[in-house]
Amino acid sequence: MQFNEPAGQNLFDNATIVGRPTHRTDGPLKVTGTAPYAYERHDVVEGQLYGYPVAAGISHGRITSMDAEAARNAPGVHAVVTTLDIEPLGIWDYNVARLFGGDEIQHYHQAIAVVVADSFEEARAAASLIEVEYAPGDPADYDLDAAFERFEGTGEPSTMVGNVEGALENAAAVVDEMYHTPSESHQMMEPFASIVDWSDGEDMTVWTSNQMIEWNRQALATNFGIDPDRIRVESPYIGGGFGGKLWLRCDAVLAAIGSREVGRPVRLAMPRPMMMNNATHRSATVQRIRLAAGEDGKLTGIWHDAASHSLPGGRGENATAQTPYFYGAESLRVQHHIVEMPLPEASDMRAPGEASGLMALEVAMDELAEALDMDPVQLRIVNDTQVNPSNPDQAFSERHFVECLERGAEAFGWADRNTTPGGMREGQWLIGHGMAGAYRGAPTLPSGATVRLSGGRLIVETDMTDIGTGSYTIIGQTAAECLGLPLDAVEVRLGNSAYPVSSGSGGQFGAASSTAGVYAACVGLRQQIAGQLGVEDPEFREGRVVSGDTDVALADLEGELEATDTMQWGDFKQDYVLATFGAHFVEVGVHVGTGEIRVRRMVAAADAGRILNPITARSQVIGGMTMAVGAALSEEMALDTGRGMFANHDLAGYEVAVHADIPEQEVIFLDTLDGISTPLKAKGVGELGICGVAAAVANAVYNATGVRVREYPVTLDKLL
Numbered sequence: 001m002q003f004n005e006p007a008g009q010n011l012f013d014n015a016t017i018v019g020r021p022t023h024r025t026d027g028p029l030k031v032t033g034t035a036p037y038a039y040e041r042h043d044v045v046e047g048q049l050y051g052y053p054v055a056a057g058i059s060h061g062r063i064t065s066m067d068a069e070a071a072r073n074a075p076g077v078h079a080v081v082t083t084l085d086i087e088p089l090g091i092w093d094y095n096v097a098r099l100f101g102g103d104e105i106q107h108y109h110q111a112i113a114v115v116v117a118d119s120f121e122e123a124r125a126a127a128s129l130i131e132v133e134y135a136p137g138d139p140a141d142y143d144l145d146a147a148f149e150r151f152e153g154t155g156e157p158s159t160m161v162g163n164v165e166g167a168l169e170n171a172a173a174v175v176d177e178m179y180h181t182p183s184e185s186h187q188m189m190e191p192f193a194s195i196v197d198w199s200d201g202e203d204m205t206v207w208t209s210n211q212m213i214e215w216n217r218q219a220l221a222t223n224f225g226i227d228p229d230r231i232r233v234e235s236p237y238i239g240g241g242f243g244g245k246l247w248l249r250c251d252a253v254l255a256a257i258g259s260r261e262v263g264r265p266v267r268l269a270m271p272r273p274m275m276m277n278n279a280t281h282r283s284a285t286v287q288r289i290r291l292a293a294g295e296d297g298k299l300t301g302i303w304h305d306a307a308s309h310s311l312p313g314g315r316g317e318n319a320t321a322q323t324p325y326f327y328g329a330e331s332l333r334v335q336h337h338i339v340e341m342p343l344p345e346a347s348d349m350r351a352p353g354e355a356s357g358l359m360a361l362e363v364a365m366d367e368l369a370e371a372l373d374m375d376p377v378q379l380r381i382v383n384d385t386q387v388n389p390s391n392p393d394q395a396f397s398e399r400h401f402v403e404c405l406e407r408g409a410e411a412f413g414w415a416d417r418n419t420t421p422g423g424m425r426e427g428q429w430l431i432g433h434g435m436a437g438a439y440r441g442a443p444t445l446p447s448g449a450t451v452r453l454s455g456g457r458l459i460v461e462t463d464m465t466d467i468g469t470g471s472y473t474i475i476g477q478t479a480a481e482c483l484g485l486p487l488d489a490v491e492v493r494l495g496n497s498a499y500p501v502s503s504g505s506g507g508q509f510g511a512a513s514s515t516a517g518v519y520a521a522c523v524g525l526r527q528q529i530a531g532q533l534g535v536e537d538p539e540f541r542e543g544r545v546v547s548g549d550t551d552v553a554l555a556d557l558e559g560e561l562e563a564t565d566t567m568q569w570g571d572f573k574q575d576y577v578l579a580t581f582g583a584h585f586v587e588v589g590v591h592v593g594t595g596e597i598r599v600r601r602m603v604a605a606a607d608a609g610r611i612l613n614p615i616t617a618r619s620q621v622i623g624g625m626t627m628a629v630g631a632a633l634s635e636e637m638a639l640d641t642g643r644g645m646f647a648n649h650d651l652a653g654y655e656v657a658v659h660a661d662i663p664e665q666e667v668i669f670l671d672t673l674d675g676i677s678t679p680l681k682a683k684g685v686g687e688l689g690i691c692g693v694a695a696a697v698a699n700a701v702y703n704a705t706g707v708r709v710r711e712y713p714v715t716l717d718k719l720l
């Protein structure tokens with residue numbers, strides 16, 4: 001099906017199942033520990049052996065020799081395959097680091113060998129016996145600030161509208177500041193893990209933990225130079241991804257190599273200490289933001305210049321992603337520089353671009369409000385726009401940013417705040433209030449599904465994944481709504497390359513895209529049913545098909561009916577900017593003696609199209625807010641510039657927010673419908689939730705203390 005025009009009045013406007021608060025259908029499996037995750041799948045294939053990875057100890061250079069003799073002779077060991085034993089593997093489209101093969105080292109902890117043994121302990125013990133000698137590359141320059149200074153203002157901006165320099169000269173108020181965000185790691189609960197059966201060296205079956213089944217399959221095919229039709233990938237349950245599991249990683253690659261070598265299936269998990277440097281991460285950013293505004297607060301110019309790091313050919317972290325679209329400035333200059341460094345591959349992490357960019361832009365807006373002596377909410381309201389500031393021919397499909405600001409401010413009690421920094425104290429705690437706006441793009445990708453009806457029960461199959469987000473539930477709700485069935489008459493099967501290719505989970509495109517694909521397949525099934533009954537446009541309700549005198553229970557239809565379709569997206573969408581908006585309000589306490597920062601209260605208002613399920617959507621937003629508290633206050637990959645690696649390598653050294661860090665969180669959904677986005681008029685919400693929040697925390701810390709921190713994370717030492 002092709003989505004060729006804006007969705008008008010349709011069956012979802014009278015929905016009773018889509019939009020209903022529904023607990024996740026896979027919840028009982030999760031809380032009873034019976035949802036099978038990749039590494040736990042002892043049952044899927046006989047004769048599994050354990051693999052253990054060996055990782056490089058230099059950041060770049062070459063391996064000159066590897067001695068694996070002792071490892072090969074160690075107890076329980078079936079095989080050792082080193083990177084020198086095989087040709088360099090291929091590198092798939094979106095990736096730039098080679099996962100295995102050959103003598104070249106591109107980054108620290110790159111995989112360089114796999115040991116296969118009877119037990120995990122034997123594999124790990126043998127791995128420690130492998131001796132490696134290196135010829136390290138020349139010392140590298142890891143100074144992102146220095147690189148930014150060299151690049152700043154040079155080259156072609158990605159957006160250039162009007163004359164920002166002129167605006168800055170003539171402005172009533174100006175902000176011109178540098179902001180820093182550190183490298184961040186996904187550190188999802190479930191590490192990368194796979195079981196691979198490539199025993200015959202022909203057909204490969206992979207049980208893994210991956211957000212994008214088809215990308216994973218294509219990446220495996222490219223790595224090994226084989227036909228993708230020979231590869232089957234299963235990933236039905238995933239313990240978080242956040243963008244780290246968009247990609248094939250070395251767990252599956254090494255398990256495959258080990259399996260081919262020994263002729264038996266191999267299971268391999270990436271040890272947590274390897275995740276920092278072996279997997280991808282969000283690049284650090286350096287950002288200069290210059291804002292010019294008139295006395296009325298209207299922005300006359302925005303200058304946003306940012307740098308991030310990457311291996312050659314990579315994307316880094318484009319912190320300017322939101323700036324061409326967010327505020328209606330008269331002039332804009334936006335530019336992102338990628339600085340090549342031999343660090344692990346920088347790539348997407350939840351809201352890639354906007355998450356880091358808004359950490360800076362939304363603090364700069366707070367600083368501008370102060371310079372203008374204006375309420376920061378009001379400053380954002382006067383700078384709202386309904387057309388794309390970087391292309392006036394383009395409108396937003398739906399944009400309700402002002403309503404987010406107003407509803408959030410109302411719920412938080414923003415009007416009652418004390419505007420004097422350091423002016424509020426409760427005992428030993430300084431109290432501060434801060435807010436920020438949120439912007440995140442809302443893309444859609446083609447997405448397919450098969451639906452099968454038999455005996456009044458519907459089975460939905462799509463290679464869509466559920467990374468903890470609620471895909472099983474919203475897909476079930478969508479199919480139930482389309483066929484007029486109760487939710488418990490629908491069985492949803494996900495995460496298997498045997499099913500039609502879906503959008504997968506990423507870029508907050510998953511919910512909107514995959515439900516549209518399921519809708520397309522359901523429309524086909526409805527047409528078949530109508531044809532079988534010889535009626536036109538019947539109604540589907542309460543398990544029955546109704547049209548004129550015809551009234552038949554779906555359970556009484558003959559045989560099994562099946563339909564497969566893929567939702568494709570028409571060009572008309574290109575006339576619009578599709579995005580989601582939000583506003584965040586935060587109260588913090590800062591201890592007067594120690595500088596300890598505690599978040600005390602959080603309110604979010606979100607404009608993200610139709611909310612398919614308020615329970616799972618809220619979970620996405622509060623999950624994003626929680627992750628952003630980590631980004632604001634604690635998360636930082638510590639770069640060892642001498643060794644070219646990230647030094648903290650576990651959840652003790654890389655501190656994510658935990659329950660005790662998170663207070664009551666309130667989420668307000670506007671539930672605006674976006675007919676340009678999808679037939680369900682839905683957009684994603686999973687990445688919007690992280691956007692802007694860290695800046696709201698930093699702004700609240702400023703309000704509490706009068707100390708403006710522009711270098712994340714905002715740790716207590718920076719307040720002294």
Ligand code: MOS
Pocket residue numbers: 211241242243244246348349350351352505506507508
């Ligand atoms: Mo997202 S960073 O595309 O999983």
